[in-house]
Amino acid sequence: MKASVLILTPEAFSHMAPDRWVSDRRITIPELLQFEADVVLIDEVDAVQKRLDGAFSPLSQIMGDERDVFAPFVGRQTSEALRKRSGAQFRNPVNTRWQSNFFNFFRLVGVMYGLLKSEEEA
Incomplete structure (x- = not known):
């Protein structure tokens, strides 16, 4: 059995794009992995979840009275x-x-x- 292993920080996982020789599309690593990987393991995900949430769903007020909402x-x-x-x-x-x-x-x-x-x- 052969397996490729990819080790990244949560931020790199969230924001890096694959090299052009891997994919000519402008996609992120998570988008690539959904097409190319059978399994993605994230070790100690409970410690990383908050960082991934911050990257993929940052808290930002949509409506309100402040000028920068x-x-x-x-x-x-x-x-x-x-x-x-x-x-x-x-x-x-x-x-x-x-x-x-x-x-x-x-x-x-x-x-x-x-x-x-x-x-x-x-």
Whole structure:
């Protein structure tokens, strides 16, 4: 039986990309392993889990009153860019689609917060 062994830190595992001779696609090591490996073992995963969670799902507030919260910040930046360019960039359908999708995201996050809040109060 033959086995290839790969030893990495959690951060390297999370962020490294394979060499070009391994894959010509722009993917990360975890993405590559899902196609190439039969088994991935992470020793002492309980000690590493917090670091992997930080890499793959960083905590970031999506909605709120502070100026640097994601959705309101992106909304303000977008509105400012629109104001400066007087909307001319909407001739590009990609920009129009992005703007529409972002505002749908913003609305859906608001709906989710509302549902969670009513569950909390019930």
